[in-house]
Amino acid sequence: MKTQKKIxxxxxxxxxxxxxxxxxxxxxxxxxxxxxxxxxKQQDKLQRAQDKLDRYVSGNKDADxxxxxxxxxxxxxxxxxxxxxxxxxADKSEADALTYSLLPGKLPAELELDQQVINQYGLYNxxxxxxYRFIWIAFFLLIATAVLEIATGNKYSSPLYTIASxxxxxxIILLCYTALRIRAFPIKLPYSNPIINPLVLIPLLICPIIVxxxxxxxxxxxxxxxxxxxxxxxxxxxxxxxWIMIVNATRSSQQIQQGVSLLPGSYFSYNWxxxxxxxxxxxxxxxxxxxxxxxxxxxxxxFSALTAYGLTVYRFKGRxxxxxxxMGILMIPAQVTSTGFYIFMYQLGWTNSYLPLIIPAIxxxxxxxxxxxxxxxxxxxxxxxxxxxxxxxxxMIYNRIILPIMVPAMATMGIMAVIASWNDYLRxxxxxxNPNMKTLPMMVKELRGDIYRTEFGSIYLGLTMTALxxxxxxxxxxxxxIAGVALGGVKE
Numbered sequence: 230m231k232t233q234k235k236i237x238x239x240x241x242x243x244x245x246x247x248x249x250x251x252x253x254x255x256x257x258x259x260x261x262x263x264x265x266x267x268x269x270k271q272q273d274k275l276q277r278a279q280d281k282l283d284r285y286v287s288g289n290k291d292a293d294x295x296x297x298x299x300x301x302x303x304x305x306x307x308x309x310x311x312x313x314x315x316x317x318x319a320d321k322s323e324a325d326a327l328t329y330s331l332l333p334g335k336l337p338a339e340l341e342l343d344q345q346v347i348n349q350y351g352l353y354n355x356x357x358x359x360x361y362r363f364i365w366i367a368f369f370l371l372i373a374t375a376v377l378e379i380a381t382g383n384k385y386s387s388p389l390y391t392i393a394s395x396x397x398x399x400x401i402i403l404l405c406y407t408a409l410r411i412r413a414f415p416i417k418l419p420y421s422n423p424i425i426n427p428l429v430l431i432p433l434l435i436c437p438i439i440v441x442x443x444x445x446x447x448x449x450x451x452x453x454x455x456x457x458x459x460x461x462x463x464x465x466x467x468x469x470x471x472w473i474m475i476v477n478a479t480r481s482s483q484q485i486q487q488g489v490s491l492l493p494g495s496y497f498s499y500n501w502x503x504x505x506x507x508x509x510x511x512x513x514x515x516x517x518x519x520x521x522x523x524x525x526x527x528x529x530x531x532f533s534a535l536t537a538y539g540l541t542v543y544r545f546k547g548r549x550x551x552x553x554x555x556m557g558i559l560m561i562p563a564q565v566t567s568t569g570f571y572i573f574m575y576q577l578g579w580t581n582s583y584l585p586l587i588i589p590a591i592x593x594x595x596x597x598x599x600x601x602x603x604x605x606x607x608x609x610x611x612x613x614x615x616x617x618x619x620x621x622x623x624x625m626i627y628n629r630i631i632l633p634i635m636v637p638a639m640a641t642m643g644i645m646a647v648i649a650s651w652n653d654y655l656r657x658x659x660x661x662x663n664p665n666m667k668t669l670p671m672m673v674k675e676l677r678g679d680i681y682r683t684e685f686g687s688i689y690l691g692l693t694m695t696a697l698x699x700x701x702x703x704x705x706x707x708x709x710x711i712a713g714v715a716l717g718g719v720k721e
Contacts, residue, residue, distance in 0.1 A: 234443050235378055241436040242375045242397075245404075248433040249368060252328035254411050254423040256340060268312045275305040327420060331407060331433075332368060334361045339420065346415035360410055363403050370400035371437065391451045394444040398455070401437045408434065474696070477689035485685045496686055503687035507676060511694055514669040519698070521583055521657070521668065522650040525590035529646045530639050532591045537600030538631055542613055552601070558594035564655075571659050581663050586656060596642045603638040640706040647702050651695075669695040 282298045327337040336357070377393035408430055416422050445452045477485050480494035504511075540552060574585040608631075616626040632639070654670040661667060673691040676684070 234447055235381075238378055238440045238443050239375055241440050242371055244432055245400075245436040246368065246371055248429050248436075249331040249364070250333075251429045252330050252426060253408075253429045253433070254329045254425050255326040256329070256337070256416055256420040256423055257326040258420060268309065271305065271309045271312055275302070275309055278302045278305050329411070329423070331364050334364055336414075341417040343415040343417040360407065364407055367400045367403035367407065370396045370403070374400065374437075374440070388450070390444055390448045391454050394441055394448075394451045394455060395458075397437055397441050397444070398458075401434070401441065404434060404437065471696070471700070474689055475693050477686065478693045480686055480689075482683065482685045485689070497690070500684070500686040500690040503684045504676075504690060507687070509672050509676065509687075509691060511669075513665060514667060514672045515694075515698070517583075517666055518651055518668040518670075518695075521586045521653075522647050524583070524587040525650045526643050526646040528587065529590040529593040529596055530643050533593050533596035533642070534600050534632065534635055534639060535627060536597045537604055538627055540597075540601055541604045541608065542610065555594045555597050559598065567655065567659065570656075574660060580660050581666065582660070583666070585660055586650075586653075590646070590650070593646070596646065599642055600635065600638055603635065608634060644703055644706055648699055651699055 278298070278301050282295070282302050285295050285298055327339060329336055374393045374397040377389045377396065381387040381389045408425070411423055412425060414423050441455075445455050472491065473489060476490060476493050478500060479497040480490065481496045481499070484490070484494060484496075540548060540555075570585075570589075574580060577585075579585045612630055612634075613626055616630055621629070652670060653668075654674065657668050657671055661671070669691075673688065673695055676688045676691055
């Protein structure tokens, strides 16, 4: 790294550390407004006492009763005058707002958290020792970043830059967390909720990000390492929901309601027994879903590829119109046609049958469009011409030459079609009323039918059983997707 960039990085780190000692938030004295509610309540009490006195006078009550009520009115009026005087005094006083800096830490002693807000939302954990500890960790990470960059000396390329980038990245994450945490403090009256000072917050977050960008853009090894870390993080983030689903399948309902856990529980057998007690027939549901999903996928992939082949290879009148119709169908939501589709299937007598869930998959507009675009990028018309010269028929050319070329695209759309058909809930719900023909999504939905108690553990177990075949299909065909990406990057 050049000396100028190193000096700029050190200056930015110094600015970040300096901002940690500057007031990042202020808590204004809201005493006058806090008395407003008390004054409103007291005015209501005074009005009720006055109304009662008026009723006594108009009702010719005895003098002792009227005098006693008059004293009550005077007492309420005295309290109201006292509150109004306190509010006027608070308005005239110019009390300074309380301020807070990340370092040396500790909120002002005058502040008090609103426990009612914390209990209401249940998402806020006022663990201040951990919060302060994160601030100090971020401070020392910034110090370590500066020390590592200084330790590189005059070396243009050094592993220390990569280490410094990661320490800086960790500091950025902690600073973002602390800034969001401050904004979430529910402060109890008479002080207001924290007001963040942007003149401190912006350089506090932007400066270390600029330092990270300088290191990443200047050092190829650093940039490559950060890309790997980002890819690993995104991969773990995408796998996290599946892992949580599997873990919750081994936990009880009480444990699930208490919060998220990454460690499996010991209630798998209990949840399985609950599934069996609720007539969750895994074998029947799996067979029904497999018949629909794989039957629809085979028809969709084969005939969509055949249609795309015809639109790509043959030049005929109305070809552009046909392509436009295919693209127009893509813009029509499936929910719009669901009612007409059900009426049509009912008139054909296809209710309580798998046919309406399989046969219409032949006309898959999105799959046709995807195959057409794939063939235009990776298909050579000379292959078809060579097949015709050798005497091959059109279907032989399609089956023996075209399909092997389209295997990566077919695997990709096959996975999408299996997932869409396997997870389809609305159409089977409309067409299938026979309990022996229910699919797995329909069975999982029925697990919530108990009005007395919902067994979330058994529901997650049912979801896991439903998603497991999809994961197997994906991992079985993912290598074809990778092959398709590699093939698309090669030009003749």
